[in-house]
Amino acid sequence: MTRPSAVPGEPAHAARRPNRATADGFPALHTLMAESTEGLPPLPDLVPAAIVDGLRRRRKRRATLLATAAAAAAAAAMAVPALLSVFPEGASATPPGRAATTYAAVPWLPELPTLTALPTPYPTAAPTAGTSWANRSSGEQLRQQELFQQMVADVLHKALPDADNTVEIVHGQFLQFVVTLHGKRYGLDVSMTPTSPWTLTTLPACTPKGVDPAGRPYTCTTGVLRNGQAVFVRHTEGTPTTANVYYGGALLTIRDLRLSTASTDALPLTDAERIALISTPELLQLAQYLVTHHLAPGDPQAARS
């Protein structure tokens, strides 16, 4: 489109019109400007298009704001555990009133263990009850499961508080152990179960005291892993004491095990010691290994892996 001259039909500088007074006393320029706009083509009604544009802009802005807010919330959700994980050794990442968690001085998240090396052989204790897990496995898988139990026993032996402790593998029961602490024998059950991707992988909030859905009173102590995951130790009346944590797609549970129906002795461990035991990095890595390699007896994918 060609630029219109100041006055249509004649050169701009040739036209002189009477000056219009302006508020500031610059009439000539105002007049020239008025003349320049006189030659404009007619303007269609811009209002409907402007309203459509305005609505689109408004929707876009709201969507951007929502997306920004969601991104900020996601970043905060990721940053908080990350910040907790960078607390230096000795600094408390747990809120006041919660049990402190102790960490072994080993590298965090090293390579997953390979089950080729033979760990220290542990004596075998008599089975407690139930069917043998070995019946559901065979061949190479069974050998790996036995080695895996040996490794867990090895970790428990190093992590339990009494230096003179012993750990026996319960014959026929996967990941059940008999430990001797201060000269006395106790039962210990370790459970490593895979979590499905669509279930929550954080434990629900655990109040220090409460009543469970079955009406039984309980007490709960909380700890925090360096990656921000919560660890709970729970004493529910009439049930074994349990320690739980989610890690690497696995729910790791350590619970007291009665050696006989007449026995009521629980492991002589404080809540802090239980939290330290379940937070042992090697144990967490073994739990992750078990579920990622579908090594557990009865794992539906075990045959395919």
Add this chain to the structure above:
Amino acid sequence: MSTYAVQEFEAYARARQQRFYGTAFLLCGDAERAQDLTRTTFAKLFQHWRKATRASDIDIYAKTVLTRTYIAAERSRRHMFERHSNAVDHEQTCVTLLDALHTLTPNARAMVVLRYWENLPIDRVAEALSCKPESVKSTCIRALSRLRTLLPEDIDLHTMEA
């Protein structure tokens, strides 16, 4: 947005669109771009209509939107086309006010249009362009001086005193 607010906006925009079209034309110097600029200004105004109606002077608010939209568009245009390369030729051939205005920077052009076409006081111009009143004053003096040199001598601009 309520139906009343939409009707209120429609009435305002219809009453002002011709005037804003003229201002937009003086700013950008092209009828088609002026039309786009006016439409974008009204779209922005509609987007923030509640805020606009709360402003002390809705006309000044709308003119601020117009000039800022123009300056933003001009920056991206200049960035894309680097039009400064033919500035010398332009100076030699310009005979109309629009051509003379075209040689000014977008900011200076917006100041001249708001100050001498819209008759806004200096502090309002400064407010609309987010700068100091002194800056508006000095830029207008320089812009008028440049216009005097570019426009033919027989056009009497002696009444223009900054």
